[in-house]
Amino acid sequence: MQQREEKQLEAAVESLISRVAHVKNALHSFIYKLENEYERLTWPSVLDNFALLSGQLNTINKLLKNEKTPSFRNQVIIPLLLSPDRDEDLAKLTEQRVPVFSHEIVPDYLRTKPDPEVEEQEKQLSVEAARIGPEVAQKQIQTLNKLCSNLLEKLNNPRDDRDSESAAMRQNKPSFNPADTNALVGAVAFGKGLSKCRPPGPVAPGHPGQGPMMSGGPTLQQVTIGGGSSQQAGKMPSSIKTNIKSAPGSMHPYNR
Amino acid sequence: MEAPPVTAMPVTGGTINMMEYLLQGSVLDQALESLLHRLRGLCDNMEPETFTDHELVYLLKGQQGNPFILRARRSLSHPTSPWHLRYLGQPEVGDKSRHALVRNCVDVAASHSLPEFLNEMGFRMDHEFVANGHIFRKGAMKIVVSKLSRILVPGNTENTERLSLSYLVELSVLAPAGQDNMSEDMRSFAEQLKPLVHLEKIDPSKQRH
Numbered sequence: 001m002q003q004r005e006e007k008q009l010e011a012a013v014e015s016l017i018s019r020v021a022h023v024k025n026a027l028h029s030f031i032y033k034l035e036n037e038y039e040r041l042t043w044p045s046v047l048d049n050f051a052l053l054s055g056q057l058n059t060i061n062k063l064l065k066n067e068k069t070p071s072f073r074n075q076v077i078i079p080l081l082l083s084p085d086r087d088e089d090l091a092k093l094t095e096q097r098v099p100v101f102s103h104e105i106v107p108d109y110l111r112t113k114p115d116p117e118v119e120e121q122e123k124q125l126s127v128e129a130a131r132i133g134p135e136v137a138q139k140q141i142q143t144l145n146k147l148c149s150n151l152l153e154k155l156n157n158p159r160d161d162r163d164s165e166s167a168a169m170r171q172n173k174p175s176f177n178p179a180d181t182n183a184l185v186g187a188v189a190f191g192k193g194l195s196k197c198r199p200p201g202p203v204a205p206g207h208p209g210q211g212p213m214m215s216g217g218p219t220l221q222q223v224t225i226g227g228g229s230s231q232q233a234g235k236m237p238s239s240i241k242t243n244i245k246s247a248p249g250s251m252h253p254y255n256r
Numbered sequence: 257m258e259a260p261p262v263t264a265m266p267v268t269g270g271t272i273n274m275m276e277y278l279l280q281g282s283v284l285d286q287a288l289e290s291l292l293h294r295l296r297g298l299c300d301n302m303e304p305e306t307f308t309d310h311e312l313v314y315l316l317k318g319q320q321g322n323p324f325i326l327r328a329r330r331s332l333s334h335p336t337s338p339w340h341l342r343y344l345g346q347p348e349v350g351d352k353s354r355h356a357l358v359r360n361c362v363d364v365a366a367s368h369s370l371p372e373f374l375n376e377m378g379f380r381m382d383h384e385f386v387a388n389g390h391i392f393r394k395g396a397m398k399i400v401v402s403k404l405s406r407i408l409v410p411g412n413t414e415n416t417e418r419l420s421l422s423y424l425v426e427l428s429v430l431a432p433a434g435q436d437n438m439s440e441d442m443r444s445f446a447e448q449l450k451p452l453v454h455l456e457k458i459d460p461s462k463q464r465h
Contacts (some may be wrong), residue, residue, distance in 0.1 A: 044296040175287030175452045180422035182458070184282050187404055187419055189460035191313060191383030194406055194419070 005070060012069040019063060023056045096208055276344065276361035277429045277438050278447055279455040282422040283401070291425070291452050292390060295399060298448055299392040307402075308332040308388035312371065314379035323380050326379065328370050332386070332413060338365040347459060354436065355443040357457045361430060386416050389423060396438070397445060400426045425453050 027230065030049045063069065084102045091099040098105060112117065129137065186192030283291050296304065309329050316324040329340045345360030363420030366373075371381075404425050405416035427446060429438045446455035 041301065060358050174284070175290070176281060176283050176454060177422055178282075178454075180284070180420045181280065181282035181424075181454075183420050184404060184422060184424040185280050185458045185460065187385065188424065191385075194383040194385050 007069050008068060009075070012063075012066075012072075014061070015063060019056065019060045023053065023060070026052050026056060079106055079110065082106065260261070262287045263385050273432050273433045274361050274363075275348075275358050275433050277356040277358055277431065277442060278457075279427040279442055280458050281354050281425045281446075281449075281453040281455040283421050283425055283453045287452055288401070288423055291401065291423075291449070294449065294452065295390075295392045295401070298445070299394040299399065302393070305391045306333070306389065307391055308386065310384065310407075312384040313382045314374050315382045316379045325382075326374065328354055328366070328374065330368075332388075338367060340364075341366045341370065347461075354439055355457060356429075356439040356458065358439075362434075363430075383409070385419070386413055387424075394445065395441075396431065397427060397429050397442060400424075400428070402426075425449075425455065 026049070030053070033045075033049070064072075079101070082101060082103055084100060086099050087101055090101055098109070113124065183193065187194050272308050275322065310332050311329045313329060314328060315328045316326075318324060325344070327342045327344070329342070331337050341364050343360075344360040347408070348358045348360075375381075384407050386405045386407060387402040388405075389400065392399040392401075404419040406419055407413060408415045408417055427442055429442060431438050449455060
C-alpha cells in the first residue's frame, strides 16, 4: 500500500519535472528571441509564443488535478544538511543557478507559505468576506455566474448570430468608402477627374481627331485636345488647343 | 554592301517578362492611424518610410484606337533621384478565380531630361498628380498607402488639392510571368487587413463608365 503510493509520487514528480522543463525551454527561447531578434519579430509570432506557454501551463495544471497524482500537500521537505560550501553536483544540476545549498536559499526555494504581503492581502480578503454575510455573498456569486454564462453563450454561438448584431455596431464607424475607392482607382488608372484640360467626371475624351491618315508621311497625327474653359472652381481657365498637323505628302523634299 | 556580321548586331531581348499583381482598396482619413499600426505589426520590421512622388502620365495616340500610355514618376522628397518610367499593359483576362489583377509591367530608370525626351518622341502629357504617403514591405509584397492630390497649376507641385478624403491602399507584387502562387499569399494578407480595408481586384476598364 505504501509502496504503491511511493511509486505514484515518484511518477507524478517525474512527469511534473519534465513539464516544467518544457516551460523553462519555451521561456528561454522566447527571451532569447525578444533580446536578440528584436528587429525581425512580428506580432503573430509573439502571440504564438504566448500561446505555447499558456498551453504548457495548462498541461501542468491538468497534471496536478489528475486523480492519480497524490496530494503534494501531505509531503514535507526538510533540508538535512546545509553548508556554505559550493556544491559542484548541485551547480551542474541547476545549470549554475544554485551553486550553494546554504541558509540563504532555503527560505526562497523551500517556502510553502505565501509571501508576507500576499498573506496580508489574503487575510484582508477573508475579513471582508466574513463581513458581508452569507446572503449577500450568495447573491454576488449568482450574478457572477450569470455574467460568465452570458459571455460563454455569446462566444460559443455560431458566427452568423454574432455578425448580425455587430454589423449594426460596425456601421457606425465605417473605415472605408467604396465610392472613394472607385474614385481613387479611376484617378490613378486613367486620370478620372485629374486632367487639367478636361472637365471633371468620368468622361474620357474618346478618340479625338483620328482623322484621315496621311499615307506616306511622317507619323505625327492630328491631335486636338478638347479645350474649352475648365469647369472646376479654383483652376486657371485653360483652353489649350493643340493642333499638330502631319506634314502633307507634297512637302516631301524628294518628291518629284 | 553586305549586312554587318552577326556579332555586331544590336542585342535584343534577354529581359524577363515581369507581371504586376495588384489589389487595391481605400481607407478613410480617420481610420488611417489604425491601418498604419496594423501594417507596422504585420509587415517586415523597418523604419516607416514616407514618400512624396509626382507622377505624369504620357499618351501617344496611335493610328489605331488605343493610345500607348507611359507613366513617369519622380520623387519630390529626393529631388536628385532618377526618374522612373513604367509601362503597364492591359490586365490579363485569365481565369476569373485569380484573386489579383495581373498585368504586364516594364520598369526603367531615366534621367531628368525624361519629360523633354517624351515630348520630342511625340508623347503628350495627359494628366499628372502628386501622391504622398507610406510604403511597407512584406517579403516580395509591397503595400503603399497614399494620398492623391490634384495639381491645380500645371507644373507647380506646391499648389495641390486633395482628390478625396480617403487614402488609396495598394498591395502589389512584381513577379516573373507564370507564378500564380503569389495571388494566394496576397489574398491571405488582404484577409488580415479586413475589416479596416477591403483590398480587391478592381478592373480599371470597368471604372470608365
